[in-house]
Amino acid sequence: MTPERFADLGFAVEHDAPIPYLQRVREYYQALGYGAPYQWAHYADVPFRPLARPLSACRVAIVTTAAPYQPGKGDQGPGAPYNASAKFFAVYSGDARHDDHDLRIAHVAIDRQHTTAEDAGTWFPLAALRRAAAAGRIGAVAPRFHGAPTNRSHRTTLDIDGPEIVARCRADGVDAAILVANCPVCHQTLGLVARLLEASGIASVVMGCAKDIVERVGVPRFVFSDFPLGNAAGRPHDLASQDATLGLAHALLEAAPAARTTVQSPLRWSESAEWKLDYCNVARLTPEEIARRRAAFDAGKAQAKALREGPTP
Numbered sequence: 001m002t003p004e005r006f007a008d009l010g011f012a013v014e015h016d017a018p019i020p021y022l023q024r025v026r027e028y029y030q031a032l033g034y035g036a037p038y039q040w041a042h043y044a045d046v047p048f049r050p051l052a053r054p055l056s057a058c059r060v061a062i063v064t065t066a067a068p069y070q071p072g073k074g075d076q077g078p079g080a081p082y083n084a085s086a087k088f089f090a091v092y093s094g095d096a097r098h099d100d101h102d103l104r105i106a107h108v109a110i111d112r113q114h115t116t117a118e119d120a121g122t123w124f125p126l127a128a129l130r131r132a133a134a135a136g137r138i139g140a141v142a143p144r145f146h147g148a149p150t151n152r153s154h155r156t157t158l159d160i161d162g163p164e165i166v167a168r169c170r171a172d173g174v175d176a177a178i179l180v181a182n183c184p185v186c187h188q189t190l191g192l193v194a195r196l197l198e199a200s201g202i203a204s205v206v207m208g209c210a211k212d213i214v215e216r217v218g219v220p221r222f223v224f225s226d227f228p229l230g231n232a233a234g235r236p237h238d239l240a241s242q243d244a245t246l247g248l249a250h251a252l253l254e255a256a257p258a259a260r261t262t263v264q265s266p267l268r269w270s271e272s273a274e275w276k277l278d279y280c281n282v283a284r285l286t287p288e289e290i291a292r293r294r295a296a297f298d299a300g301k302a303q304a305k306a307l308r309e310g311p312t313p
Contacts, residue, residue, distance in 0.1 A: 016276065065147070088147065146165050178204075223263055
């Protein structure tokens with residue numbers, strides 16, 4: 001059947017499906033000349049912890065990969081290019097009782113072509129969670145939220161960062177955690193943290209835009225938004241969208257029947273699905289652009305390495 005015939009039947013275009021990030025990222029870095037592909041985390045068995053009490057009586061925490069704004073570390077604002085100097089390398093916590101948190105995502109590989117990171121509500125749903133608490137949908141917002149370093153090292157996440165987040169959530173008496181991912185590696189990081197939380201007795205739900213990565217890791221509950229990376233918590237400047245997306249996470253916490261339960265948001269980013277063809281798509285890059293990106297990536301890696309290791313004695 002021809003594409004025209006598919007359209008006659010009301011079918012979506014072929015590429016109007018979740019972006020295959022695992023394939024795209026593998027082909028992208030091989031085109032940049034990095035050789036053997038990265039090995040993504042993958043589990044067959046997934047821990048699952050049902051809520052121990054009604055959600056309306058639960059204390060809920062947020063885990064994020066967003067970074068606190070760091071003056072003097074370069075452009076981190078809306079539309080900023082990737083900024084490795086803004087990375088963080090240890091778990092941090094913030095006081096969730098206050099609204100004046102300035103968390104940004106310039107340090108991770110969001111979709112800069114189709115979103116500008118103007119509205120923190122799309123990646124840090126603290127305001128939406130507080131609205132849910134005020135409406136009685138949850139019992140309370142946990143006193144702290146927690147930042148998870150976006151780490152390509154599975155072992156570091158599993159042995160150091162993940163257990164630290166679990167310990168902080170347990171210290172805060174958390175019943176459930178909502179983990180909001182941004183870049184491809186963020187989705188893996190928070191998938192691993194969700195597994196640790198679940199194994200420790202804390203129910204979890206991941207919110208993200210990279211379906212294949214999260215489902216490859218294997219998590220208990222996943223809310224998938226088919227949006228550009230950086231918008232896992234809803235559309236920018238659209239409170240109804242953000243509340244609805246968080247509502248799906250709450251519904252999953254209450255009603256997921258078993259591990260590996262995924263719910264896809266019915267919201268669409270735009271009428272056209274053309275944006276899905278761009279992220280890390282080497283078929284759309286010239287050799288000159290590939291060379292430019294290789295140089296930029298090498299510079300970012302060196303910058304991040306220097307920050308992680310600190311000044312030379």
